[in-house]
Amino acid sequence: SDYSLEPPRHPSLQINSKEPFNAEPPRSALASSYVTPVDFFYKRNHGPIPVIDDIHSYSVSFTGLIENPKQLFMKDIRALPKYLVxxxxxxxxxxxxxxSKTRTVKGVGWDVSAIGNAVWGGAKLADVLELVGIPKLTGATxxxxxxxxxxxxxxxxxxxxxxxKASIPLIQATNPEADVLLAYEMNGETLNRDHGYPLxxxxxxxxxxxxxxxxxxxxxIAEECQGFFMQKDYKMFPPSVNWDNIDWSTRRPQMDFPVQCAICSLEDVNAIKPGKVKITGYAASGGGRGIERVDVSVDGGKTWIEASRYQRTGIPYISEHTSSDKWAWVLFEAMADVQQNTEIVAKAVDSAANVQPEKVEEIWNLRGILNTSWHRVQVRVGH
Ligand code: MTE
Ligand code: MO
Known part of the structure; x- marks a missing residue:
């Protein structure tokens, strides 16, 4: 079959769909490292993994409404300055x-680990586009x-x-500050097949x-990409829209992701001992908005404590500070005293003061995207 040439994968991944291959790491593995190891990085595919064997003849063609249509080979991309983002x-x-537990949604099921943080290495798209005659910060050719x-x-x-296929606005693609990459490396290694080899x-x-x-x-192109995943998927609809009354043209393709967080050190329903419990997880927001705060509750959301946040070890995390990685998640950690069965909750606030919605019902949508509701885990405390 088409799926006879899939690459090997780490056995501890939880497989959500085999063909196409969709899998995520266990929660506990995810929050244990700031940079997600490639093996544990979620894999999200819509078809078989392509086989691209001849790297010397591999090229990307640049076409459409540009001055100098051309084909670029890997050596041309690698000759540009290399950035690590x-x-x-x-x-x-x-x-x-x-x-989907509140109301059925359509799509592959995911726990909290369809997310990962990597050091991507490659050329800036803004530099590449200059090679085809489009200067930096161009909104229209x-x-x-x-x-x-x-x-x-x-x-x-x-x-x-x-x-x-998918598209982004030209102004974002030509903005060096947006850090859009054509990446050929992930965490210092050649990009592997699952994650897009060679580019x-x-x-x-x-x-x-x-x-x-x-x-x-x-x-x-003049208009945004008309492909399925831009026009008939990955759009956010209100809870009133169902498969009988949906009009895809009424919504824009989702771009930035909203503020999100999840507890990774506990699963439903873990049994723990009474006393101090360590609660760890990740928080992230889209559009380069940093994480301002993470709140944790051990009484189902009645009272809250603030978690500590960090990115690279040894460097304190300060939202919007230049020492922070602006496109990257933060890991959080809180210690709390738990004496009886309870619900532990986490919610984050981003640098624009956006907060997560309390209840999943309020943001339910038929495609089941952007579940950023407060993350809750039930724990059973055994004496
Ligand atoms: N690109 C191609 N060519 N085919 C795909 O199926 N899936 C997209 C995106 N790029 C996809 C793709 C989706 S929905 C996601 S979330 C990310 O790749 C997942 O990237 P990863 O598998 O490297 O984690
Ligand atoms: Mo996705």
């Missing part, structure tokens, strides 16, 4: 399983191009056997769906 990638479907479309090599059924897009602060893997072409 620490960025958290999160699937819009992260925490979907919990959302002379021929009217306003969006940059990324088209993959893979084939998926949602595109009727065509390639996966993928990384759009920091934006839902994972726009970070197209296995690039085949980049097209500068």
């Amino acid at each position: 620490t960025a958290t990638l999160q699937c819009a479907g992260n925490r979907r399983t919990a959302m 002379r021929s009217g191009g306003k969006h940059v479309e990324f088209v993959s090599v893979d084939k998926c059924k949602e595109e009727n056997g065509g390639p996966y 993928r897009v990384v759009v920091p602060g934006v839902i994972g769906a726009r970070s197209v893997k296995w690039l085949d072409s980049i097209n500068v």
Whole structure:
């Protein structure tokens, strides 16, 4: 079958779907390291993993509304300055399983680990676009191009056997500060097949769906990409919209992800001993908004304590401080005293003072995306 050439994967991944391969690490493994090891990084695919063997003949074609259409080979991309960007990638479907418990949603189920933080290495898309005649900070090309479309090599059924694709605005693609990369490395190693070998897009602060893997072409276009995953998926609808009354054209494709956090040191329903319990997890927000605060409750949300936050070890985390990684998650830690069965809750606040919604019901949507409701775990305390 098409799936006979899949790469090997770590046995401790929880598999949510086998073909296409969708898997996430156990919670406990996720929050134990600031930079997520490649083996434990969630894998989100819509078709078989492409086989790209001949790296010398591999190229990306640049087409559309540009001055100098051309083909770029890996050597051309590698000849540009190499940047390392620490960025958290999160699937819009992260925490979907919990959302589907209130009302059924459509999509692959995920626990809290469809998220990971990696050091991506590659060329800035803004530098690459200069090679095809588009200067930095361009909102529109002379021929009217306003969006940059990324088209993959893979084939998926949602595109009727065509390639996966997505787009971002040209102004973001040509802004060096937006740190959009054409990445060929992940955590200092050559990007592996699962994560987009030999070349993928990384759009920091934006839902994972726009970070197209296995690039085949980049097209500068007038309107945003008309592909399935931009127009018929990954849009946020209100709870009143169902499969009978949905009108996809009424909503924009989701780009930035909202403020999110999850407890990773506990699962439903863990049995713990009475006394001090350590509560750890991650918090992240989109658009480069840092994490201002993480609140933890051990009485179901009646009272709260503030968790401590950190990124790289030894450097205190201060939201919007230059020593912090602006596109990356923060890990949090709190100690609390627990004497009886209870619900432990976490919620984060980002640098724009955005907060997480209390109840999943309020943000329920038929595709089960962006479940950023307060994260709750039930614990049983044994004396
Ligand atoms: N790119 C291609 N070509 N095909 C895909 O199926 N999935 C997208 C995105 N890029 C996808 C893709 C989605 S929905 C997510 S969340 C991220 O890749 C996941 O990236 P990862 O598997 O490296 O974690
Ligand atoms: Mo995703």
